[in-house]
Amino acid sequence: MKSPAKSKTLRVGLVQQPCTSDRDTNLKMSEDGIRAAKAGGAQLVMLQELHTSLYFCQHESTDLFDLAEPIPGNSTAWLGALAKELDIVIVGSLFEKRAPGLYHNTAVVLERDGSLAGVYRKMHIPDDPGYYEKFYFTPGDLGFTPIQTSVGKLGLLVCWDQWYPEAARLMALAGAELLLYPTAIGWNPADDADEQQRQRDAWVTIQRSHAVANGLPVLVANRVGYEGDPTKQTAGSQFWGHSFIAGPQGEFIAKSGEKADVLVADVDLGRSENVRRWWPFLRDRRIDAYGDLVKRYRD
Template identity: 35%
Template structure:
């Protein structure tokens, strides 16, 4: 795959939509049409913007309600080393920066909501910034902001030297008839957060993502585990989950793409390849959430009074796990 590669298109819309095997009633809600953009870093912000604009033009032909970009959309993934200092990796204002402006342009171009991920500047001078997902409406208005809650700190992913953990909780945006949450990447691995979103009646979780090879274990491919944990979240919470990953090699990291959408039954609706630029467009049958949770009513059997240890401040050393 070379910079400027064309985008491959994958769709699951209209008659391509999978039936709900546990259908309770005839569908009552309008499906959410979502598009994921899987792309690489093109070497400069100018080239990145040009490439992603082309992807949005492709997606726009299908009139999506929401277009989702990868994590750190207009940036290289500099976090493969600690404390990188480069002109293309600087924090920016939430609504005064280039990422916000690009999202507004793409929202107006596509007449869709746009989810963009950015390196947000710190609240106070001298502090760490934030890894932030921003959703902009078709009119260019900010709908919601979600700062990444969990920050990785491992070889090849030294995000703790750039980003502070966010404390936004689980904010959502109403897009059409869908309640959408936007946690980011490493948040994918935490079932507690997915459950909180589900308890807040989210229909869809979208994760802008940047994940790939493991520097200290180059022969270990974590893509199956990455996908499986989100499939589990979808089933256990009766929600749709969509992850937009990046591709290409940056520094020591080779990102494995495989962007996908999974339904509440755990079925993969669409999935991109590991090393391609791709545009995914799918209709999400929101009534599947009701169908699945009627058959398997997980929330009715919860016993919150027994879950105190989940929120206890317990630190375990790696050798204790």
Template identity: 35%
Template sequence: MLTLTAAAPAPLSRTTASDRDPLRVALVQHRWRDDAAELARVLRGGIDRAAGEGARVVFLPEITLLRYPADVQAGPNPGDAAEELTEGPTFALAAEAARANGIFVHASLYEKSPAADGLGYNTAILVSPSGELVGRTRKMHIPISAGYYEDTYFRAGPAENAYPVYEPEGLGARLGMPTCWDEWFPEVARSYSLGGAEIVVYPTAIGSEPVFPAFDTQPLWQQVIVANGINSGLFMVVPNRTGNEGALSFYGSSFISDPYGRVLVSAPRDEEAVLVADLDLDQRRDWLELFPFLLTRRPESYGALTAPVDPERPYGAGHAATAVVK
């Protein structure tokens, strides 16, 4: 497994000295295996390697232990592969690795729900060095198009407290934990920023477009996440999968970026990797002092953004609704 590291680059607009030490974070980009024990060994090896490099928190990709299910539409029992939040294999892996290394470990799972329709939640978790659950966030935006039929597996997270920010004791940072499709929405990044987040992590499973195999969305994907980090003053940590799974080929390219829009470290498309980066967290403050987006907002003018979606005009006034690519 490849290991790439990056020191914190110099601040570009600092006017006040920082008294915070850089926070060393890491992510693991992995390929899924159908041998559960082998997959767990690979992930644990990546976490251990990141901890050995000094990372205080390690982030893992979306639905970490499962083959990505939504390349095909779900059958009558969509939640068969779902697991209990703290009694399943994902929490067990994260908690064991966290305790063994004395670090925080973030992971993602298909969380069981008791609802009759069988749909579960796509849930990100954060586990403390003592093996305790200290954060949980359910994916809010659910994709519905070809190759990503997640609406047939997952229910959206509740609108109440949708974007929680965690500041676990001992980490020294404020963290938001949305998931994958959430990364395309500027409203999500802005909500986390206003909630005080410094780092936003998006566990991700993204790759090819089955209906349009020649369309490579990787550059767009990276650009929009980096841009949302710029306009909301956030460090972005984005662990993606790599490798082929059913109808999809995941394009890796995991990365970590800063509020200035600099990609600090990035992974190849087709190789498993551990990325390690030092974050100078006061660069969020520096950037937002120079470009004070949050201070100069005009929320009283944004009513259209909070109006319910009109299925007859989802693209806005003057644009007829068209069918989603299935």
């Protein structure tokens, strides 16, 4: 009988924080969280979506495009310097100015030597009350391509991407060893408690299901805190936090609550091999019968 695959432990950290209108304050909170994760032994640290500012997509304003920045730029230089100083890999999330009038919601990966290992541009862009992202972000054009780093091959996706099993699957099929989701999601404070609970449970469940379906660990970093709607047209957003780390069977390894937090835990990348031997979902996929998946709907 073949012996189990060897373990490959990676200590990971997630920074869950509120954000303010002051960029320097946000960067200081992020840096404190990164340093705390490093002190806990983390080799890979991920920040939440759009961590340098308030979640500005609650309304549409052309003035807010001034928040965007080039990549590489000041934020990647700052993250790269931290990564090099602390000898860790850092995942950040930025509002990218690619060209005048062309902007993306972009995740960045900084290698341990401070270099930019790669970027991922958010592919699925939401648009509903409180989340007017289509106004600000052009859909990503880099596809679902993992980013190779010294700590593993990272399947990086962003927020709204987390609801799509196709995105997780394509990252897995390209060899990702981890699925990572920086996110900014919360409740409408006007919703009743039962509706709020259903929404958060669905959010947790769908991401744990990506771990199960693909036999991969999943890391999720969400923001916390109330952010009001400047237009007063909605009740604003109460970001619910609850960042978590799950193993390749969807099991919780670590999870947080609704306050600022730094999660640090070990994930065994080698365990994915064993789980995929027990549950060979990739082997049994009927790729000959899935052609209709590329259609919008089967009429």
